[in-house]
Amino acid sequence: MTAAQFPILILIIPLLAAFAISLFGGRRDKLAYGLLLAAMSGSFYAALQTLLLVLETNIPIHYRLGGWAPPYGIELVIDHLNAMVLCLVSGCALLTAIYSLPTVRAEIPDRIHHYYTLYCLLVTGLAGMVATGDAFNLYVLLEISALSSYAMLARGRGNAYYATFKYIIMGTIGACFYLLGVGYLYIKTGTLNMADLFRLLAEEEMQQSITIRIGFILIMIGIWIKMAFFPLHGWLPNAYTRASTTTSCLIAPLMTKVSVYIMLRLMFSVFSVEFVYGVIPWHEQIVWLASLAIVAGSISALAQRNLKKMLTYIIVAEVGYMVGGAWLANESGLAGTVYHILSDALMTLALFMAVGAIIHKTGKSSFAAMEGIFRKMPVTSAVFVLGGFAIIGIPPTCGFFSKWYLIRGGIETGQWLFVGALLFSSLINAIIFFRLIERAYFGDLSGHGHGPLPERDEAPAVMLVPMVVTAAALVIIGLYTSEIIGRIVLWTIPAGL
């Protein structure tokens, strides 16, 4: 096996594992679990090697599928931005895979291998969306990941079916809008390869074309629906809240972040900086909308009394951070967005894992589950606190640094509304998390303070290890911020910004 094959291995390994698990995984749960772990480790290793290769040479990797030269063949293009996101996708998938066994056994006891098959297909779709350099290929992989996520979300509790149905309708509208937009681009240019589209769309005639503008708007609306950008976020909170623990740990951090990546990819690798900020004169209004998303998401999160639902509204606010940062049209804002993709995926993962462990152990998902949790589950609550600190933006967690770049971008462009929204959201997050930490540490102050102290009842080790790794990554990435910004993030800033 040569190093040249690593880009395709990132997606091929989970795809083949999906077949293997559905064929052989039914015999024993442990076999399905082992195959899943092997596939995710292989995919993560390939992603890591690809990232190292890109960092070493500092030029994008072009992988031609079947040896067909673009623009006729499909190619995978891996540069700094998607090498980082690929590592993030396969890394989060590996950590969630390790974490999954106890909760999947408790929640979906009968068809573990089917569930793990869907898991592999979802990871294939997400990694493929990130790696591909073809606009139509992106649509197909978008639908692969969407279809497997519908099936995974539907295996939740309560009225998961109804929430999933709404997601199917919204997700299909989003994907179809994207497809329609790509059709507009195809009519004008006759190509679907992203690099080829970029070359053709740079021409003056294309820059002025109404068709191209409408195509761009349709694509953006489609992706905003997919990433649950306010006010198109209605489907997300219910679908993610009702999902089973592992499903929400896998989908909540990755799905929205991959959509943000796709938005950046299309803005700068298909369209250009001049087109996105110059020809479409709306970037200030989109930043206002993003500020509104942040404020609305934060206030809705504050109003929740269910742990998971609260986290889903925080995701809605975080999507506002990233969309706003990308449309600030300056270097700091964009660097903040790229860095926030990394840090937000990890902090969401840490929080969903910790909350999942708490729900798994206590059987409750309301705030009451947090009472006395510090004594019962010390490690889990430490991870929860660290994840909360990252969301609030307390140094040295990585959440502080991404927020710092976003705020700097807002100040440099004079977008005070966006800066205000970011600070407001930090304040609200501080209230949310310190209220929970207080409950977790002191228990219910109003009630019976002299009852028997709760016994120590920690989550099993397979759940604790990935949680601790994620929480450690939050701090380590925070400490190495300048290296990550210099070696990866600054390379992703397109020329001309």
Next chain:
Amino acid sequence: MADFLPYIVAKYNYWAALVLLLIGLYGMIAKNNLLKKVIAMSIFQSAIILFYVSMGDKKGSTIPILLHGHGEHGALAIDPSQYANPLPHVLMLTAIVVGVSTLGVALAVLQKIHRVHGTIEEDEILESIEE
């Protein structure tokens, strides 16, 4: 109005796709019955498939198969202006598969909804959730 009619007639395939698209979008948003929403979703997807397929077609063109490749009409379908662009058609084969899978998942979920809530009317489901 006199200018507008030829404009519609000249691009009638796009107008037809647009009308179907809007019917589908309206159905998905406004209908109360979930099965009708699924039907509207299918109409919506079919509209996009028609849009793609019609853009590949040309006036008086044939199918993109090398007809009479070795005979005296050897040049019949080699010139790109004489056959329909096959690429959008091939793309839509994939989109049809995606559409059918989405429809399948949606119907399966709908069946489960009916089993849990006993109805597929959206307002009745919302009432039963609130109780």
